[in-house]
Amino acid sequence: MALIIGAIVVVVCTFGGYAALGGKLTVLWQPFEVVIIVGAAIGAFIISNTAPVLKGTAGVLKASLKGPVYNKESYIDLLGLLYQVFKVAKTKGNLALEQHVENPEDSALFQQFPTIMNDHHAMTFLCDYLRMITLGVENAHEVESLMDEEMETHHLEHHKLAGALLTMADGMPALGIVAAVLGVIKTMGSITEPPEILGKLIGGALVGTFLGVWLSYGFVGPIAAKAQATFEAEAKFLQCIKAGLLAHMHGSAPAISVEFARKALLSSDRPTFYEVEDAVAELPPIA
Numbered sequence: 001m002a003l004i005i006g007a008i009v010v011v012v013c014t015f016g017g018y019a020a021l022g023g024k025l026t027v028l029w030q031p032f033e034v035v036i037i038v039g040a041a042i043g044a045f046i047i048s049n050t051a052p053v054l055k056g057t058a059g060v061l062k063a064s065l066k067g068p069v070y071n072k073e074s075y076i077d078l079l080g081l082l083y084q085v086f087k088v089a090k091t092k093g094n095l096a097l098e099q100h101v102e103n104p105e106d107s108a109l110f111q112q113f114p115t116i117m118n119d120h121h122a123m124t125f126l127c128d129y130l131r132m133i134t135l136g137v138e139n140a141h142e143v144e145s146l147m148d149e150e151m152e153t154h155h156l157e158h159h160k161l162a163g164a165l166l167t168m169a170d171g172m173p174a175l176g177i178v179a180a181v182l183g184v185i186k187t188m189g190s191i192t193e194p195p196e197i198l199g200k201l202i203g204g205a206l207v208g209t210f211l212g213v214w215l216s217y218g219f220v221g222p223i224a225a226k227a228q229a230t231f232e233a234e235a236k237f238l239q240c241i242k243a244g245l246l247a248h249m250h251g252s253a254p255a256i257s258v259e260f261a262r263k264a265l266l267s268s269d270r271p272t273f274y275e276v277e278d279a280v281a282e283l284p285p286i287a
Helices: 002-020 033-050 051-066 074-092 094-102 119-134 140-188 196-248 254-263 273-281
Strands: none
Touching: 002 051, 033 140, 033 196, 033 254, 074 094, 074 119, 074 254, 074 273, 094 119, 094 254, 119 140, 119 196, 119 273, 140 196, 140 254, 196 254, 254 273
8 A cells, every 4th residue: 555655646746746847748648668668677677587586576566565464463473373382392392392383274273373374484484493393403503593594595585586676677767768869869860840849859758768767766666675675574574483483492481482582573563571471361271
C-alpha cells in the first residue's frame, strides 16, 4: 500500500507541478520514448543477470509491494514458539524435540503458532538447527559460525536481486539520453520544417532525458530500496532465532534464552519484556 501511495504522489506532484507551471501535458506523451528506455533497460537487465536472478525478479516486486511481513505480533509469536521449544528441551531433554522437528506440520507445539508455521524459510532454519541439537551437536561456536555462513549466503542471494534492480535504475538516465539523441537525430531530418514543428520535435526529444531520470529515481530505484529493506527485515527474523538457539546451547533457562532473542530485535519491532512474559504465560502446556 505504501508503495502505491508513494507512486501516486510521484506522478501527481510531477505532472501536477508541470501543468501548474503552464506546461502542456500532451507534449510529454511520447510512447516510443518509453519503449526505447524501458525496452532497452529490460534487455540490459536480461543480459547482465543470471537465470536465478531473473526468476527472482517477481519476488523482488512482490516484496516491494508487501513490504516487511514481520511486526511486533510476529515476533511475540516467534518468541513464544522459542520459549515452548526451550521448555520442552529443558524438561524432557533435547531428544524430545525430535518428533516435533521431523514432522512440524503434525506437531502440537508448532501448531500453536500458525504464523510461524506458514513462514517456510524461518521454519526450515529453526528446524535444521534444532535437528543438529537433537543429534548431539554441543559446540555453540561451531553452530554460530554455520548460522552466520547460511545467513550470509541468504543475504547475498537477496542482495543480488535488489542490486540487479538498482543497477537497472542507475542505467536508465543514460538510456534516457540515448532516447533524446535519437529524437534529435529525427529532428535534424526535419530541419526544413517551420519553427513550430521543430519546437515540438525538440521538446519530444528532450522528454527522453526526463523519462530516463524520472523512471530511475522515481520508481525503479525506490522499488529496489524497498525490497532491500524487506529482505533485511527477514534477516533480522533469523537473527532472533539464532540468538535464542545459541543462548539455549550455552545452557540458559528458557526465559533467559528468549530474552537473548528479544534483545536481538530492532527497537521499532521489539516487544517489551512484559509483553513477552504475558504472551508466554497464556501458552498451553505441551504434552
